[in-house]
Amino acid sequence: PALQHVMSIAAVICIIASISGDTSQDLKTGHLLGATPRYQQIGEIIGVFATSLVIGGILVLLDKAWGFGNRELPAVQATLMKMISEGVMLGNLPWSLVFAGAAVGLALALLRQPVLPIAIGMYLPIYLTVPIFFGGIIRLLCEKTAKKRQSSPQAVSEVVENGVLYSSGLIAGEGLMGIMFAGLTVGGINLSLAASGKEAIFGQWVCAGGFVLLAASILKFAAEKHKKLL
Numbered sequence: 454p455a456l457q458h459v460m461s462i463a464a465v466i467c468i469i470a471s472i473s474g475d476t477s478q479d480l481k482t483g484h485l486l487g488a489t490p491r492y493q494q495i496g497e498i499i500g501v502f503a504t505s506l507v508i509g510g511i512l513v514l515l516d517k518a519w520g521f522g523n524r525e526l527p528a529v530q531a532t533l534m535k536m537i538s539e540g541v542m543l544g545n546l547p548w549s550l551v552f553a554g555a556a557v558g559l560a561l562a563l564l565r566q567p568v569l570p571i572a573i574g575m576y577l578p579i580y581l582t583v584p585i586f587f588g589g590i591i592r593l594l595c596e597k598t599a600k601k602r603q604s605s606p607q608a609v610s611e612v613v614e615n616g617v618l619y620s621s622g623l624i625a626g627e628g629l630m631g632i633m634f635a636g637l638t639v640g641g642i643n644l645s646l647a648a649s650g651k652e653a654i655f656g657q658w659v660c661a662g663g664f665v666l667l668a669a670s671i672l673k674f675a676a677e678k679h680k681k682l683l
Contacts, residue, residue, distance in 0.1 A: 459535045460521055460528065464508055472501055511632055518635035533576055584664075591668055592616060595675050616675035623667070 476497050483493045519525035522532060540546030554572075561568045570589075574582045595616055599609040637643075 459531045459538070460512060460516075463531055463534065464512055468501075468504055468508055472497075472504065475500075514632065514635050514639060518638040527578060527581075529577055529581075587664075587668065588620065588671075591671055595672065599676070612675050615677060616671055619671055619674040623671075 479497065480490070480493060482488075483490070515521070515526060521528045537546065554575075558568045558572070561571065570585075573585070577585075592613060595612050596609060599612045
């Protein structure tokens with residue numbers, strides 16, 4: 454129950470932050486275009502209700518399908534916030550680890566090294582950090598190869614941006630597929646490929662092959678307009 458409460462609060466905060474940024478941009482754009490504020494505000498209210506219903510329904514669907522906090526839905530950020538909240542309220546938060554992490558972050562910042570990738574890698578499960586690591590390698594290969602074959606910084610930057618956009622689409626698609634599988638699970642339709650013995654080994658090789666094809670697709674779409682660079 455505590456994790457569900459944290460997820461509910463996080464969803465509310467996420468929607469608030471998203472809607473506040475979206476509203477400010479919408480009103481500013483409407484003002485520049487001469488839109489009527491009254492109708493804009495009505496539209497924003499409709500958007501808030503629609504977003505709240507959709508996000509709330511998706512959270513209920515995911516929790517009913519697998520439940521938050523397990524292998525299918527690890528909810529690592531929510532679990533982390535739950536641990537911090539309980540530690541502060543109960544007075545048993547390991548402050549030594551908190552200050553040690555702050556010291557490491559400060560040292561990395563002084564050395565002008567990125568802190569966020571290291572921090573993410575410390576609390577995310579290994580099966581989530583490995584794809585992030587390979588994604589970084591793919592981007593590094595794109596940049597190094599493009600710089601060797603093309604002197605124009607704009608072309609190199611465009612290759613990287615194309616890869617980032619394509620990867621962002623993959624992330625969004627993965628989220629939509631997760632919602633679809635949650636609906637199938639709730640409906641009692643089992644599409645699991647999990648098995649044991651030789652079938653499990655075959656499934657692992659199939660997944661590895663799919664991962665290689667996915668990486669190759671990122672390279673292909675990154676240099677779609679500059680095929681000579683990669």
